[in-house]
Amino acid sequence: MKPVIPLTLAVSLFAVSGTTLAGSDSGLYLGASVGQAQLDFDEELPDPGDVNVSIDFDDEDTAYKIFGGYNFGLIPLVDLAVEGAYVDFGKFKGNVGAISDSNFEVDGWTGAGLAGIKLGPVGIFGKAGFISWDGDLDNFGDDDGTDPLYGIGARFTLFSFQVRAEYERYDLDNFDIDYYSVGAAFTF
Numbered sequence: 001m002k003p004v005i006p007l008t009l010a011v012s013l014f015a016v017s018g019t020t021l022a023g024s025d026s027g028l029y030l031g032a033s034v035g036q037a038q039l040d041f042d043e044e045l046p047d048p049g050d051v052n053v054s055i056d057f058d059d060e061d062t063a064y065k066i067f068g069g070y071n072f073g074l075i076p077l078v079d080l081a082v083e084g085a086y087v088d089f090g091k092f093k094g095n096v097g098a099i100s101d102s103n104f105e106v107d108g109w110t111g112a113g114l115a116g117i118k119l120g121p122v123g124i125f126g127k128a129g130f131i132s133w134d135g136d137l138d139n140f141g142d143d144d145g146t147d148p149l150y151g152i153g154a155r156f157t158l159f160s161f162q163v164r165a166e167y168e169r170y171d172l173d174n175f176d177i178d179y180y181s182v183g184a185a186f187t188f
Contacts, residue, residue: 026070026071026072026073026074027070027071027073027187027188028068028069028070028187028188029068029069029070029071029081029162029185029186029187029188030067030068030185030186030188031066031067031068031162031164031183031184031185031186032064032065032066032067032183032184033064033065033067033164033166033181033182033183033184034062034063034064034065034181034182034183035062035063035064035065035166035179035180035181035182035183036060036061036062036063036179036180036181037060037061037062037063037089037090037177037178037179038059038060038177038178038179038180039057039058039059039060039089039092039104039106039175039176039177040057040058040175040176041055041056041057041058041092041094041104041174041175042055042056042057042058043055043174043175053096053097053140054095054096054097055094055095055096055097055137055140056094056095057092057093057094057095057104057175058094059092059093059094060092061089061090061091061092062090063087063088063089063090063179063181064087064088065085065086065087065088065179065181065183066085066086067083067084067085067086067110067183067185068083068084068085069081069082069083069084069114070082071187077117077118077119078115078116078117078118079114079115079116079117079118079123079125080113080114080115081113081114081115081116082111082112082113082114083110083111083112083113083114083127083129084109084110084111084112085109085110085112086107086108086109086110087107087108087109087110087131087179088107089105089106089107089177089179090105091103091104091105092104092105092106096137096138096139096140097139099138099139102137102138102139102140103137103138104135104136104137104138105135105136106133106134106135106136106172106177107133107134108131108132108133108134108170109131109132110129110130110131110132110149111129111130112127112128112129112130112149113127113128113129114126114127115127116155121156121157121158122154122155122156122157123154123155123157124152124153124154124155125152125153125154125155126150126151126152126153127149127150127151127152127153127168128148128149128150129148129149129150130146130147130148130149131146131147131148131149131170131172132144132145132146133145133146133147133170133172135172143173145172145173147170147171147172147173148170148171149168149169149170149171150168150169151166151167151168151169151179152166152167153165153166153167160186160187160188161184161185161186162184162185162186162187163182163183163184164182164183164184164185165181165182166179166180166181166182166183167179167180168181
């Protein structure tokens with residue numbers, strides 16, 4: 001019977017220390033991330049002169065995101081949050097008709113819901129939401145829209161500081177952007 005008491009105390013202390021390292025269950029958080037955005041855009045678009053113009057972009061560039069959100073601590077071991085962000089995907093190079101050195105810049109504002117599982121200081125999460133984006137295509141004009149986004153990620157939390165790795169997919173009108181990033185956040 002005597003060995004059971006120290007074992008029970010050790011397991012209890014380990015569980016409490018894991019919860020302490022996991023950080024705040026709820027609260028406002030702010031963060032930023034940097035990564036690689038990949039664009040695949042291959043389409044025939046009508047030109048104002050009734051001639052189809054071939055657009056072909058298959059490029060990647062460095063991108064960044066500044067985000068903030070609120071984590072609701074409603075259910076133990078489960079993260080539920082809302083998050084907003086500004087994302088700049090960078091500048092992609094490609095072809096527009098006969099012009100072989102065109103640039104396409106895309107940025108936008110996002111709003112998403114997050115749900116995740118906390119396993120002590122480590123956790124995984126998924127997100128779904130929308131992006132209101134603006135694109136500027138050299139020699140062809142501007143485009144914008146509001147379209148869906150979704151993603152998955154993992155995080156490591158130490159007190160109020162969090163390191164995250166994410167994959168996000170942005171399904172925009174005629175093209176898709178994949179964004180792989182690493183970032184950090186601080187919970188208040």
